[in-house]
Amino acid sequence: MMRSPLRTVLLACGAVGVGVLAWAGFTPIETRTGADREELFEIPRGTWARRMKGEDLGILPDEIRLTLGIRDMLVLRNLDEVPQIFGPTLMMPGQSFRLPFEQAAEYQFACSAHASGQMRVIVYPYPATPWARIMWRARRL
Amino acid sequence: MNARTLRPILLTLAALVAGPAASAPALKAGVFEPPRAAPQFSLQSSSGGKLELHSYRGKVVILGFGFTWCTDVCPVTLATLAQARRKLGAAADEVQVVYITVDPARDNPARMKEYLHAFDPTFIGGTGGADELAAVRKDYGIVAEKHVKGSSYSVAHSSFIYLIDRRGQLRALMPYGRGPDDYVHDLQILLAE
Numbered sequence: 001m002m003r004s005p006l007r008t009v010l011l012a013c014g015a016v017g018v019g020v021l022a023w024a025g026f027t028p029i030e031t032r033t034g035a036d037r038e039e040l041f042e043i044p045r046g047t048w049a050r051r052m053k054g055e056d057l058g059i060l061p062d063e064i065r066l067t068l069g070i071r072d073m074l075v076l077r078n079l080d081e082v083p084q085i086f087g088p089t090l091m092m093p094g095q096s097f098r099l100p101f102e103q104a105a106e107y108q109f110a111c112s113a114h115a116s117g118q119m120r121v122i123v124y125p126y127p128a129t130p131w132a133r134i135m136w137r138a139r140r141l
Numbered sequence: 142m143n144a145r146t147l148r149p150i151l152l153t154l155a156a157l158v159a160g161p162a163a164s165a166p167a168l169k170a171g172v173f174e175p176p177r178a179a180p181q182f183s184l185q186s187s188s189g190g191k192l193e194l195h196s197y198r199g200k201v202v203i204l205g206f207g208f209t210w211c212t213d214v215c216p217v218t219l220a221t222l223a224q225a226r227r228k229l230g231a232a233a234d235e236v237q238v239v240y241i242t243v244d245p246a247r248d249n250p251a252r253m254k255e256y257l258h259a260f261d262p263t264f265i266g267g268t269g270g271a272d273e274l275a276a277v278r279k280d281y282g283i284v285a286e287k288h289v290k291g292s293s294y295s296v297a298h299s300s301f302i303y304l305i306d307r308r309g310q311l312r313a314l315m316p317y318g319r320g321p322d323d324y325v326h327d328l329q330i331l332l333a334e
Contacts, residue, residue: 074171088301088316089171089282089301090281095173095174095175096173096174097173098171099170099314099316100167100169102169109316
């Protein structure tokens, strides 16, 4: 029996798709330790001076996404020469702030650095099921 | 070299080998590195007289900002702190909760005392002039914004809680929503230092 080239291509694409989904769903995601779990945001040196000149510097995104067991430590660091309100808190020059998360949830922080006055941190549970692993990998694309 | 001379050297070496992770157990709260001295303030205390942060040196201070007319964040936070103190048992005597108002127009010392005592009679409130309180908020990076609702108003404010160690260092920040067990965990670590 002859197969049309289109049918062959579609079958091949389908097989590749199933393979990718199977890989994404069944390949375990290793939990991380130490600094590998950190999501780091830094205020660079000279930020205050640049803001004073009228530059609009978006350092922190409106929304930060973390995943338990993989990247669940928010680290903010002020490398500027003046104190800065960064995320939820006031930070001195050279100071860092490390906030661990242990509960999957959506967290709202008052943050004067954002136009909305809010910074949102979404913490996802550790992707333990095939579907969760697929979704976690898809978010990283 | 005698044992007396050798001991501090060995302790220093042990601390270096163990590293910072071993010497400082992880807190559940967000941690400042390096910590800075908690800014001092002198306000009116809900228990009468002055409320001065330095007078609590030697205790662990839990410092929060809010107001007595708050209908959501403050009652939850204060109930959590009261529960954490109860869970600490006798060690709670070494912990002082200080709550500073962001609404001085309505929160006088008597009003704060009545409100805070409903959660825990040991809680101390702080109030004062609008400018004094604004200066304290600035020192601690606290945001407070008045929102008028008809004939009344509310104050949107930072909802986190600071943890200040026995030496007066601003060590950590607990985000809103954490339970009493997280506070107990961190307080036990800070009290053990």
